[in-house]
Amino acid sequence: MSLKRAVYILMLCTGIVFGLSACVGTGFNTQQYTVKSGDTLYFVAWKYKVDADQLARWNNLSKPYTIYPGDQILINPNGMGNPPKPSRRQESGxxxxxxxxxxxxxxxxxxxxxxxIARINGLTEPYTIYPGQRLQLDGDAQAVSAPSASQTASSTTRRSAPVVKSPSRSSSASPSSWQWPAKGTLSKTYKGGNSTQQGIDIVGREGDPISAAAAGTVVYSGGGLINYGQLVIVKHSDAYLSAYGYNRKLLVKEGDKVKQGQAIAEMGRMAQDKPTLHFEIRKYGKPVNPMNFLPDRS
Known part of the structure; x- marks a missing residue:
């Protein structure tokens, strides 16, 4: 074997080894997003089609998931589509x-x-828990010893301890009813796997009211997402979000509580030659067919 060929093979093998090492260390699909003014975690989750709670876990964020311009948000940090295994210890029970x-x-x-869990551990509202606290997972209801002074101090100096209210029965369920978000003609329907048809389009008149399809909380209101124009995202439960795009005017802001049927925007137009609403529903960050939720039109 010639010296030149031997050097080439050595360089090739070295490159393969380092390449595999990099893949194992960082994951193939890891991305990083730099937060911009006006962004919310729900907006970032929508952009990357991931569940907001999962995105928060990836980035060690606790509710209300406050993020700031310049923050670096990791997307899929282990490259496998699932959050990394937490380092927490879970003993038997x-x-x-x-x-x-x-x-x-x-x-x-x-x-x-x-x-x-709250009943077993004798927790009462607002269900405050502390780092280092041991929660029993089986057995009869029992009182839990108060956190140590060091735990309380640690929790207080960093940030207030997470307070969790007992979720309602439907905290992750679909709203009991949905309604059409706008009047008009259905011009495009959902098609699974097609990135350009992840919702439905409704053609109407410019300025027509756009209504919340179900009650919820506005988690994004702005124009930062390409191809959606002026966009409103409403959170209905821990699982379900709905989005309303191509608006001419937004009537709500982040944090607003909205009722089903409440006007949240005015119909506008994007690249279409006709005024159009683009409407999507997502479950745990993934697009689902809105027609499976909306009532039949009489």
Whole structure:
């Protein structure tokens, strides 16, 4: 074998080794997003089609998920589509609370209702929990020893301890009823797997009222997402969000509570030659067919 060929093979093997090492260390699909003025975590989650609660866990954020311009948000940090395994310890029948935990998140992880965890541990509203606190996961209801002074001090100096209210029965369920968000003609329908048809389009008249399809909380109101124009995103439960795009004017702001049927925007137009509303519903960050939720039109 010639010296030149031997050097080439050595360089090739070295490149492969370092390439594999980099892939294992960072994950193939990891992305990083720099927060801009007006962004919310729900907006970032919508942009990348991930669940907002999962995005918060990836970035060690606790509710109300406050982010600031310049923050770096990791998307899919282990490159596998699932949040990394937490470093918390879970002994047999005992869960040790970590910073940023909420009773609801713990319940999801250990597959137990938050209400049951609260009853077993003698927790009463507002269900304050502290890093280092040991939560019993089985047995009869029992009082939990108060957190140590060091735990309380640690929690107070960093930020107030997470307070979790017992979620309602439908905290992650679909709203009991949905209504059409606008009057007009259905011009485009949902098509799974097609990135350009992840919702429905309704053609109407410019300035027509756009209504909340179900009651909820506005988690984004702005024009920062390409191809959506002026956009409103409403959170209905821990699982369901709805979005209203191509608006001419926004009538609500982030944090507003809205009722079903309440006007939240005015119909506008994007690249279309006709005034149009683009409407989507997402479940845990993934687009679903709105027609499976909206009532039949008479």
């Amino acid at each position: 005992v869960y040790i609370v970590q910073r940023g935990d909420t009773l609801y998140a713990i319940g999801r992880e250990v597959r137990m209702s938050p209400g049951k």
